[in-house]
Amino acid sequence: MPEQSASKLVQAQFDEFPYPNVPIEQTVTDTFALFANSYTTACYVRERKVVKPEGKVMLNAGCGSGWETLVLATANPGASFVGVDISPKSLEMARQRFEFHQIADVRFEVADITDLRAVGEQFDFIACNDVLYLLEDPVAGLKGMRQVLKPEGIIRTNVHSLYQRQFIFNMQDAMELLGVMDEPAAKAVPILRELMDALHEGSFVKSHWKGDAIKTTNGILANFLLRSDKGFTVPQVFEMLRQAGLEFISMVNWQQWKLERVLTKPVPYTLRHLKKLSQEELLHFIELIFPNLTRLIDFWCGHPRPSPAPPFTPEEWREGSVQAHPLLLRLNARVAFENAIRDNGPVNINGWPGSEGNIVIDPFSVRWLIDIFGEEPVPVQALAAKALDLMDWTPEEAFNQVVANLKFLEERLVVLLHSPLR
Numbered sequence: 446m447p448e449q450s451a452s453k454l455v456q457a458q459f460d461e462f463p464y465p466n467v468p469i470e471q472t473v474t475d476t477f478a479l480f481a482n483s484y485t486t487a488c489y490v491r492e493r494k495v496v497k498p499e500g501k502v503m504l505n506a507g508c509g510s511g512w513e514t515l516v517l518a519t520a521n522p523g524a525s526f527v528g529v530d531i532s533p534k535s536l537e538m539a540r541q542r543f544e545f546h547q548i549a550d551v552r553f554e555v556a557d558i559t560d561l562r563a564v565g566e567q568f569d570f571i572a573c574n575d576v577l578y579l580l581e582d583p584v585a586g587l588k589g590m591r592q593v594l595k596p597e598g599i600i601r602t603n604v605h606s607l608y609q610r611q612f613i614f615n616m617q618d619a620m621e622l623l624g625v626m627d628e629p630a631a632k633a634v635p636i637l638r639e640l641m642d643a644l645h646e647g648s649f650v651k652s653h654w655k656g657d658a659i660k661t662t663n664g665i666l667a668n669f670l671l672r673s674d675k676g677f678t679v680p681q682v683f684e685m686l687r688q689a690g691l692e693f694i695s696m697v698n699w700q701q702w703k704l705e706r707v708l709t710k711p712v713p714y715t716l717r718h719l720k721k722l723s724q725e726e727l728l729h730f731i732e733l734i735f736p737n738l739t740r741l742i743d744f745w746c747g748h749p750r751p752s753p754a755p756p757f758t759p760e761e762w763r764e765g766s767v768q769a770h771p772l773l774l775r776l777n778a779r780v781a782f783e784n785a786i787r788d789n790g791p792v793n794i795n796g797w798p799g800s801e802g803n804i805v806i807d808p809f810s811v812r813w814l815i816d817i818f819g820e821e822p823v824p825v826q827a828l829a830a831k832a833l834d835l836m837d838w839t840p841e842e843a844f845n846q847v848v849a850n851l852k853f854l855e856e857r858l859v860v861l862l863h864s865p866l867r
């Protein structure tokens with residue numbers, strides 16, 4: 446199929462059903478989406494520096510109905526936004542959404558992400574969710590974004606996982622054989638439903654025909670009848686990045702890609718050999734042994750850098766200041782700390798996107814850690830002094846205990862460290 450008609454088909458699909466079909470008036474509460482689209486998160490992961498979004502210029506490439514742009518605007522107060530898409534009908538909905546929420550610093554334009562020069566700006570942050578796998582040439586999409594990315598800029602983007610989504614690709618190919626993929630939605634959706642309902646329970650495809658969401662018209666169109674959908678492996682993603690002149694920074698859901706999460710016991714032979722693998726090979730190993738890990742290979746990337754940010758030194762911990770991740774301030778996490786102090790209990794942080802599991806902060810640590818929820822970062826030394834007042838410790842013991850706790854939380858981005866030395 447020539448490039449032109451493939452993207453016309455995609456446009457037609459999204460003109461008919463702008464995606465996602467989230468009501469205009471809905472506000473954003475999805476913690477993972479806010480975390481993943483936060484410029485502060487992305488910069489911290491790459492640089493171990495705390496950078497505020499105020500005054501930054503952000504692009505939502507393939508913004509659809511503007512829901513993702515609203516996530517971006519909610520996650521990054523004080524920034525300005527441009528949303529582009531090839532579907533004019535989707536952009537109409539996006540404009541209505543922003544009018545409703547009275548967010549002024551935004552504009553929406555029809556543009557193809559493979560050539561964004563006409564947008565006429567360079568961006569600090571580009572969010573491009575659920576778009577690249579629809580392109581005939583995803584490398585062209587990455588190159589298009591790279592063209593308008595500032596030298597220090599960061600892109601958050603993703604592609605479908607080939608392994609996780611195999612059942613959907615099978616069904617799309619089967620529908621292609623029947624000619625259903627070229628039919629209008631009103632005809633194609635009932636045909637797909639009828640076939641799925643008739644399938645033998647033992648079929649691989651049928652075993653995934655579960656839950657209400659995937660059986661709705663929108664669920665079917667976004668999956669089994671999604672035109673031009675493609676799946677990728679980790680080596681393919683790394684190769685596309687190389688071809689586009691971009692550097693992989695990290696998986697957005699990096700905690701899910703940790704070996705500790707996919708293996709439940711020590712496996713000495715395997716671990717010895719895994720140590721010799723590159724980052725790309727290790728991620729590939731994980732997707733091979735845990736193919737159902739995640740629907741998306743979801744990552745941050747940017748212009749190549751000479752070297753990655755080094756880990757914080759002991760001196761940086763001694764001289765640094767800490768603050769809670771801005772999303773925790775927004776979620777009013779301080780109230781949970783106040784309640785825990787009142788009840789002399791712990792704080793449970795559940796479902797935090799930076800953590801592989803729930804985090805429990807003991808009743809004693811809650812009392813000194815509450816200071817991280819202020820407007821300004823607090824010196825680590827000040828937290829250690831407060832801990833010293835609460836316990837019968839030497840100053841050195843208090844400092845070491847506080848830093849050990851902070852390191853655990855910093856690794857999970859609950860706490861961000863400002864180092865005067867970087």
Ligand SMILES: C[S@@+](CC[C@H](N)C(=O)[O-])C[C@H]1O[C@@H](n2cnc3c(N)ncnc32)[C@H](O)[C@@H]1O
Binds near residue numbers: 452508531559579
């Ligand atoms: C699955 S939707 C995702 C929308 C939005 N990014 C989100 O996550 O909510 C894919 C969107 O990408 C748009 N799209 C597809 N190919 C494109 C291209 N080459 N340039 C710009 N937008 C494109 C479609 O029109 C559609 O609105």
